[in-house]
Amino acid sequence: MRKRNHTVTIRMNEKEYALLQQKIKASGQTQQAVILAAIENVDLMSAEVKEELNVLNQRLGEINRLLRGATTNINQIAHHMNAGGFYPRADVLNSLSENISGYRKECETIWQSIRQLISGQIPMGQ
Numbered sequence: 733m734r735k736r737n738h739t740v741t742i743r744m745n746e747k748e749y750a751l752l753q754q755k756i757k758a759s760g761q762t763q764q765a766v767i768l769a770a771i772e773n774v775d776l777m778s779a780e781v782k783e784e785l786n787v788l789n790q791r792l793g794e795i796n797r798l799l800r801g802a803t804t805n806i807n808q809i810a811h812h813m814n815a816g817g818f819y820p821r822a823d824v825l826n827s828l829s830e831n832i833s834g835y836r837k838e839c840e841t842i843w844q845s846i847r848q849l850i851s852g853q854i855p856m857g858q
Contacts, residue, residue, distance in 0.1 A: 788842050795835050
């Protein structure tokens with residue numbers, strides 16, 4: 733048997749403690765065994781990964797804002813067209829379409845980066 737020389741004390745509120753006791757009872761193991769098994773099997777996100785996900789989240793928020801603006805423009809064009817008084821030029825529609833396509837590609841790139849970060853396939857900073 734290995735020697736355990738370190739004691740760790742943690743504080744819990746009633747709800748957390750009740751959840752721990754429920755897990756212990758359900759497992760049929762000791763409190764120590766449950767906690768040790770939990771820390772052996774957990775994968776925590778590093779601070780770098782968390783920061784990278786925050787940056788990606790901010791980028792997605794900015795793209796979302798730009799998409800809302802583009803869709804507002806499209807909605808205004810549709811209202812004018814339905815009223816019968818305005819038909820947009822092809823270059824305006826092409827510009828809107830290019831903007832939306834660009835935003836979609838950026839979202840796809842960010843989404844792929846998030847998936848790779850979560851699965852641990854790419855190192856940070858790439």
